[in-house]
Amino acid sequence: xxxxxxxxxxxxxxxxxxxxxxxxxxxxxxxxxxxxxxxxxxxxxxxxxxxxxxxxxxxxxxxxxxxxxxxxxxxxxxxxxxxxxxxxxxxxxxxxxxxxxxxxxxxxxxxxxxxxxxxxxxxxxxxxx
Numbered sequence: 001x002x003x004x005x006x007x008x009x010x011x012x013x014x015x016x017x018x019x020x021x022x023x024x025x026x027x028x029x030x031x032x033x034x035x036x037x038x039x040x041x042x043x044x045x046x047x048x049x050x051x052x053x054x055x056x057x058x059x060x061x062x063x064x065x066x067x068x069x070x071x072x073x074x075x076x077x078x079x080x081x082x083x084x085x086x087x088x089x090x091x092x093x094x095x096x097x098x099x100x101x102x103x104x105x106x107x108x109x110x111x112x113x114x115x116x117x118x119x120x121x122x123x124x125x126x127x128x129x
Contacts, residue, residue: 039068042064042067042076043064044083045060045063045064045076045079045080045082045083046060048083048084049061049082049083052086054082054083055087055089056082056087059079059082060079060083061079063075063076063078063082064076064079067079
């Protein structure tokens, strides 16, 4: 019933449909490309945190995964802000102060029974003669 002058992409006599097959492959490749782009977009905060050696890396990873599974953009924005903002390091100066105080108290508590050796300057008159 079909006219004999049909184009080749519509279908052959054997029942194959090359246009349908091509569209299916293009659709599958496009969906996979969108999925890869979506996953790459959600992993941006994690990559930023690992590159900067951020202290909150685990928190950022959890927020990014929550955003991925819940589709809640607030989690992803929070993860991105945490990855980009560099928080000051409060623990290093406090640890240094605590260590200095510990050293100072240990030296004050030591008994001073040991006499310190006296250092005398060499006699300059004897060296001149």
